[in-house]
Amino acid sequence: MSLAFPVPVRPVIQPPPMVEEVLTDDEREALKSRIKALMKQQDAVLVAHYYTSADLQDLAEETGGCVSDSLEMARFGHAHPAKTLVVAGVKFMGETAKILNPEKRVIMPDLGADCSLDLACPADEFAAFCDAHPDRLSVVYANTSAAVKARADWVVTSGIAAKIVKYLHRQGHKLLWAPDRHLGEYVRRVTGADMILWQGSCVVHEAFKVEALKKLHAQHPDAAVLVHPESPEPVIALADVVGSTTQLIEAVRTLPNPEFIVATDNGIFHKMHAAAPGKLLLEAPTAGTGATCQSCAHCPWMAMNGLKKLAAVLEHGGNEIHIEESIRARARLSIQKMLDFAAAEKAGTIQLGD
Ligand code: SF4
Numbered sequence: 001m002s003l004a005f006p007v008p009v010r011p012v013i014q015p016p017p018m019v020e021e022v023l024t025d026d027e028r029e030a031l032k033s034r035i036k037a038l039m040k041q042q043d044a045v046l047v048a049h050y051y052t053s054a055d056l057q058d059l060a061e062e063t064g065g066c067v068s069d070s071l072e073m074a075r076f077g078h079a080h081p082a083k084t085l086v087v088a089g090v091k092f093m094g095e096t097a098k099i100l101n102p103e104k105r106v107i108m109p110d111l112g113a114d115c116s117l118d119l120a121c122p123a124d125e126f127a128a129f130c131d132a133h134p135d136r137l138s139v140v141y142a143n144t145s146a147a148v149k150a151r152a153d154w155v156v157t158s159g160i161a162a163k164i165v166k167y168l169h170r171q172g173h174k175l176l177w178a179p180d181r182h183l184g185e186y187v188r189r190v191t192g193a194d195m196i197l198w199q200g201s202c203v204v205h206e207a208f209k210v211e212a213l214k215k216l217h218a219q220h221p222d223a224a225v226l227v228h229p230e231s232p233e234p235v236i237a238l239a240d241v242v243g244s245t246t247q248l249i250e251a252v253r254t255l256p257n258p259e260f261i262v263a264t265d266n267g268i269f270h271k272m273h274a275a276a277p278g279k280l281l282l283e284a285p286t287a288g289t290g291a292t293c294q295s296c297a298h299c300p301w302m303a304m305n306g307l308k309k310l311a312a313v314l315e316h317g318g319n320e321i322h323i324e325e326s327i328r329a330r331a332r333l334s335i336q337k338m339l340d341f342a343a344a345e346k347a348g349t350i351q352l353g354d
Pocket residue numbers: 051090114115116117143202203204205230265299300301302
C-alpha cells in the first residue's frame with residue numbers, strides 16, 4: 001500500500017528500571033490505616049488497575065473503591081460521588097478520569113507512571129497522520145494522551161475495540177488506528193476493516209515469546225492459554241482465549257481447565273487467584289531476566305504506584321491531573337462515543353451479529 005503519509009517507524013521506548021515497593025507487614029498496616037483516614041477526610045475513592053500491586057488492589061476494595069480495567073475504572077470514577085478520585089495506574093488513566101470528571105480532584109501516586117504506547121504517539125505526529133488521511137475516521141486506544149484523544153474520532157479499550165471497529169466498518173468507514181500495532185493487527189484480522197496502523201507497542205506484551213510458550217504448553221497440555229491482544233500475532237495464534245484483562249479473569253473463573261498460561265502483566269494474578277482459588281496460573285514466558293526481556297511480564301510504570309507514594313500525596317498534596325479545557329472537552333466527545341456505544345450494546349439497541 002502506498003501512503004501519502006509514511007506510517008512512523010517503530011519508536012524505541014526505553015522503560016524505566018523496575019522498582020517495586022517492598023514493605024514489612026507492620027509498615028503495610030500502618031500505611032493502610034493512615035491512607036484510609038486521609039481518604040475519609042478528603043472524601044476520596046481509590047480506583048486501581050489490575051496491574052498495580054496487591055496492596056493497592058486490596059486497599060481499593062477495602063475502602064469501597066474498585067479494581068478493574070481502564071474502561072471500568074473510568075465508568076466507576078464517573079458514577080462515584082466522591083470529590084477526589086485517586087487513580088492507581090498509569091497517567092492516561094488519571095487523564096481519562098479527569099476528562100470525564102472535570103469538577104473532581106484527580107490525583108495519582110506518581111505522575112511519572114507513563115506507558116510505552118502513550119509515549120510512542122506524540123499528539124503533533126498523530127495530528128499530522130490524521131491530516132494526511134482526511135477520508136478516514138481515527139480510532140485510538142485508551143492508552144493515549146488527552147491531546148491524542150482530543151484529535152481522535154473514537155477512543156476504544158481492548159475489551160470493546162473489535163466491536164466498535166466492526167460497527168464502523170459495516171457503516172463503510174475506512175480507519176486510522178493508533179497506537180498499538182499488535183492490537184490494531186488483531187482487530188483488523190477479526191473485523192476485516194480497512195485500517196492503517198500506527199506502530200507503537202507495549203513493552204510488557206511484546207516480550208512474550210512464542211517458542212517458549214509452545215514448550216511450556218507442551219509441559220502443561222491441560223492448560224488453557226489466555227492472551228491479551230497487545231501481544232504479537234504468533235502468541236495470539238496460540239491462544240484459547242484472547243481478551244481484555246476483565247475477559248481473561250472471567251475465563252479463569254468460568255473455564256473448566258485446572259491450569260492456565262497467562263500472557264499479560266502478572267499483576268493480574270492477584271485477581272485471578274481470588275476468582276479461581278485452587279487453579280494453577282503460569283506466566284507466559286518472556287525469556288526470563290536475561291536475553292531481550294525488558295519487562296518480564298510486569299509493567300515498570302505500573303510498579304511506580306505504591307502505598308508510600310499514595311500516603312505522601314494525600315498528606316502533602318500535589319500529583320493532581322490538570323488538562324486544558326478545550327482539549328478536555330474534545331477528548332470527552334470521543335470517549336463518550338465509546339461509553340454510549342457500550343451502553344447501547346448492553347441495552348441491545350446496537351446489534352452486531354456475527
Ligand atoms: S502494561 Fe503496557 S500498555 Fe499497560 S501501561 Fe504498561 S506499557 Fe502501557
